[in-house]
Amino acid sequence: MTFLIDRRSNPRQKSAVNRQRFMRRYRGQMKQAVAERLKDRKILDQNKGEKISVPTRDTREPNLRHGPGGRYTHVLPGNEKYSVGDRFQRPKGGGGSGNGEASDSGEGLDEFVFQINQQEFLDLLFDEMELPNLTKRQLSGLEEFKRVKAGYSSVGNPSNLSVVRSMRTAVARRIALGAGKRKELKRLEAELEALQAPPGDEARRAQLLEEIETLQQRLERIPYLEDIDIRYHRHIREPVPHSKAVMFCVMDVSGSMDERTKGLAKRFYILLYLFLTRNYDKTEVVFIRHHAMAKEVDEEEFFGSRETGGTVVSSALRLMGQIIAERYPVKEWNIYGAQASDGDNWHEDESRCMDLIQQLLPLCQYYSYVEITERGDKPLWKTYSKLLDQWGDCFAMEHITGPADIYPVFKALFGKQQA
Numbered sequence: 001m002t003f004l005i006d007r008r009s010n011p012r013q014k015s016a017v018n019r020q021r022f023m024r025r026y027r028g029q030m031k032q033a034v035a036e037r038l039k040d041r042k043i044l045d046q047n048k049g050e051k052i053s054v055p056t057r058d059t060r061e062p063n064l065r066h067g068p069g070g071r072y073t074h075v076l077p078g079n080e081k082y083s084v085g086d087r088f089q090r091p092k093g094g095g096g097s098g099n100g101e102a103s104d105s106g107e108g109l110d111e112f113v114f115q116i117n118q119q120e121f122l123d124l125l126f127d128e129m130e131l132p133n134l135t136k137r138q139l140s141g142l143e144e145f146k147r148v149k150a151g152y153s154s155v156g157n158p159s160n161l162s163v164v165r166s167m168r169t170a171v172a173r174r175i176a177l178g179a180g181k182r183k184e185l186k187r188l189e190a191e192l193e194a195l196q197a198p199p200g201d202e203a204r205r206a207q208l209l210e211e212i213e214t215l216q217q218r219l220e221r222i223p224y225l226e227d228i229d230i231r232y233h234r235h236i237r238e239p240v241p242h243s244k245a246v247m248f249c250v251m252d253v254s255g256s257m258d259e260r261t262k263g264l265a266k267r268f269y270i271l272l273y274l275f276l277t278r279n280y281d282k283t284e285v286v287f288i289r290h291h292a293m294a295k296e297v298d299e300e301e302f303f304g305s306r307e308t309g310g311t312v313v314s315s316a317l318r319l320m321g322q323i324i325a326e327r328y329p330v331k332e333w334n335i336y337g338a339q340a341s342d343g344d345n346w347h348e349d350e351s352r353c354m355d356l357i358q359q360l361l362p363l364c365q366y367y368s369y370v371e372i373t374e375r376g377d378k379p380l381w382k383t384y385s386k387l388l389d390q391w392g393d394c395f396a397m398e399h400i401t402g403p404a405d406i407y408p409v410f411k412a413l414f415g416k417q418q419a
Contacts, residue, residue: 003164004117004120007189011303015300016227019159032369035143039078052059058197062147066087066388076087082224090310092301102289105275111273119153139253145237145238145239146237146238147235147236147237147238148235148236149233149234150210150234151234152165152231152232152233152234153229153231153233153234154228154230154232155232156232156234157232157251160232160233160234160235161230161231161232161233162231162232162233165227165231166225166230167225167229168232168233169228169229169230170224170225170226170229173226173228173229174222174224177188177222177336178219178222181215181218181219182219184215185212185215185216185219186207187195188211188212188215189212192205192208192212193206195208196418199330205260224395233260235238239389243279243280243281243282243334244280244281244282244283244284244332244334245276245279245280245282245283245284245287245333245335245336246283246284246285246328246332246334246335246336247272247273247276247283247284247285247286247337247338248286248288248320248323248336248337249269249285249286249287249288249302249338249340250288250316250317250320250336250337250338250339251265251287251288251289251290251302251339251340251341252290252291252311252313252340252341253291253305254288254291254292254311254342254344255291255310256311256342257341257342261372261373262303262307263341264340264372264400264402264403264406265340265370265372266303267403267406268338268340268370268400268406268409268410269338269340270367271375271406271407272336272410273285276356276412286320286323287301287302287321288316288319288320289301289305289316290304290311290313290315290316291311291312292310292311292312292315293312293315294315294316294318294319295319296319296323311344311345311346311348312345312349313341313345313348313349313353313380314349314352314353314356315355317353317356317360318356318358320360321356321360321363322361324363330363334365335363335364335365335366336364336365336366337360337364337366337368337369338367338368338370339369339370340369340370340371340372341369341370341371341372341375341378342371342372342373342378343371343379343381344378344379344380345379345380347379350379353380353383354383354386354387357384357387358391361387361391361395364394365394366395366396367391367394367395367396368395368396368397368398369384369395369396369397369398370397370399370400370409371399371400372395372400372401373399373405374399374401378394381397384397385397386397392400398412
């Protein structure tokens with residue numbers, strides 16, 4: 001008896017294999033569509049999939065159409081409309097050259113909409129990326145447990161009965177108990193066949209038939225299923241490891257930061273948050289907005305408030321350090337900082353910024369700074385550039401000038417490191 005066990009990680013839904021084949025075939029188009037959908041998502045809105053569109057020109061399949069030329073004088077089987085000798089207009093050859101379907105309402109079929117789930121969305125978005133120097137601090141696994149399979153047992157609850165393993169054990173037992181009898185039965189059958197040709201020994205033939213029948217009855221009396229064959233799935237409680245991360249979103253909201261700049265920063269924060277949720281079991285977000293003063297706010301106020309003022313970056317860094325000390329012990333949390341700014345800073349604040357950022361970097365797994373402006377000699381860029389030599393492993397900085405730069409910059413910050 002042969003048992004085939006399918007261990008492929010296919011989802012329990014119809015056409016799972018076809019779905020995976022489709023996603024492999026159009027992976028490039030889908031990755032591009034996923035990157036464009038980021039602008040409509042919120043930072044904390046990551047527990048759902050997405051509807052993405054694939055151009056129909058990329059999903060077009062080969063089809064049959066009437067070709068020009070040829071003369072036919074016979075009627076094909078199954079035809080009920082024409083008879084031999086009838087004349088009718090030949091169908092026009094070729095097909096339409098448009099990219100969509102004609103419509104009298106001014107709309108046509110120009111794209112194919114495909115629904116992907118949350119995991120597929122993240123896989124496409126963060127393909128070929130990783131967290132540099134990823135370290136999961138304090139795997140706290142004493143709070144929750146999960147039941148996992150741990151082999152089989154001869155005792156257990158009837159609801160955990162393993163039919164396949166029980167039948168396998170029963171078959172093995174029957175084979176072992178009947179091996180000698182089957183061997184003897186084959187020998188007797190071979191001897192009986194040799195006595196069939198005349199002249200045969202009738203007495204010996206009768207004796208062989210009696211012994212064969214006795215052996216067959218003894219084989220049939222071997223129980224099909226015994227209590228010792230029953231097997232149950234065995235489960236144990238296993239602690240669930242939890243790795244925790246906190247993401248600090250620090251953004252300048254001074255008068256020089258317009259709505260376009262804030263929108264670009266929001267897209268960068270969305271990418272970072274989604275990326276962290278793939279690597280950590282629990283991820284929290286802290287929003288810190290600053291001008292001359294820094295304040296911890298919620299996401300709506302972080303991006304929507306119209307409060308403006310001067311620019312003092314050290315106020316935000318000081319507040320970040322205070323929040324870490326009060327709520328996020330370094331031994332238990334993986335701390336990530338993401339700062340977005342247009343590069344302006346009060347010139348007398350440079351020394352305070354250097355002191356505070358050098359105190360924060362040893363506490364962080366990674367700190368990224370994006371300057372949303374044209375490349376130039378901005379004060380904050382000059383200040384942070386001095387940190388690259390000493391903190392290059394956990395600190396990175398890049399320029400963003402427009403929406404098209406966000407995803408490439410993110411890939412540059414978190415691209416996989418070569419071994």
